[in-house]
Amino acid sequence: MANLDRDITGIGALADPVRRELYRFVAAQPAPVSRDEAADATGMARHQAKFHLDRLQADGLLQSDYARTTGRSGPGAGRPSKRYRRSSDQIAVSLPPREYELAGRLMADAIAESARTGTPASDVLGRLAHDHGHDLVAALAEERPPTDAATALALATAVLSDHGYEPREADGEVYLANCPFHTLARTQTQLACAMNHALIRGVADALAPHCPRTRLDPDSGPDPSRCCVVLSAGGTAPR
Incomplete structure (x- = not known):
């Protein structure tokens, strides 16, 4: 990172x-x-x-x-x-990594577009988060296109690792040990989880035609800071 x-x-x-x-x-x-x-x-x-x-x-x-x-x-x-x-650069360290500035920017843009167009803010937020996730990996996927579902999942995992999600493999799936929007998710769970899911779907969609599957798993188990999204190699199950 x-x-x-x-x-x-x-x-x-x-x-x-x-x-x-x-x-x-x-x-x-x-x-x-x-x-x-x-x-x-x-x-x-x-x-x-x-x-x-x-x-x-x-x-x-x-x-x-x-x-x-x-x-x-x-x-x-x-x-x-x-x-x-x-320096004009901002410096901040949060351990584990958090992305509250990103969440604030996405939500502010969603509210502004919603006020301008009348589209529900939650719908706009989902699209903006998806587009952001897609942009995180699009250039890399174009440079090194994945050849199969396994390499696509590995590339998605590497990108999410670079952005603080701390991927872990277990039972053939990849869960994310850190939620970059943890504090927000504690108070606005549905909003934060939907935004996270849309962002990670954007990462997965950029890896077509071998898109990893993503699913919401709200039960974080023993670690409450875990992200609610789980990934697996692409297949026929709904994303």
């Missing part, structure tokens, strides 16, 4: 108190700051500030550009200085 690895790296960078102090200073400024400005504000040597600022940039917490801080241009204006600002 590349995003999780990136976010953990970024948050880990802030465990260092020097980098944390530099990050807080840069993030609090209304405009990009130079290495000299950051060093002066935090009371550290310029070379030390440079090292830690560049590490914060490498870890995705800061972004940089170059500009002349004198305000002049042309000959004699001096070399541009590297300036830093807080």
Whole structure:
């Protein structure tokens, strides 16, 4: 899970108190700051500030550009200085992985389309979730089309693993040990499970003609955080 690895790296960078102090200073400024400005504000040597600022940039917490801080241009204006600002990327870590931002975006889009067209919001949400799931695997399936039901299921499992579902095999089926919408599913079970089912059906449908079967299994057994959708290799049973 590349995003999780990136976010953990970024948050880990802030465990260092020097980098944390530099990050807080840069993030609090209304405009990009130079290495000299950051060093002066935090009371550290310029070379030390440079090292830690560049590490914060490498870890995705800061972004940089170059500009002349004198305000002049042309000959004699001096070399541009590297300036830093807080990255526009959002970093968050949830263990196990959760996707509440995705759920919020899908539901907001569904509500907006429902208000515009009169289509029930739940119907719109199901279509949007299905399309999102389809998009997750479509390019990969086109690049490496599955040759049979087993490889299609393996590809679906790999994609769902990358998105935090934590697939597990048991008794010829694949269950999903983690529900990325767990808290939502506890309070709005029918809504969250229908959205999850539609999303995973989208993943499966992108693997035609060897689409894995999907079914709802609301009994999560001993693990209440398990996803309610179960997959199996394609066959004649209804999906």
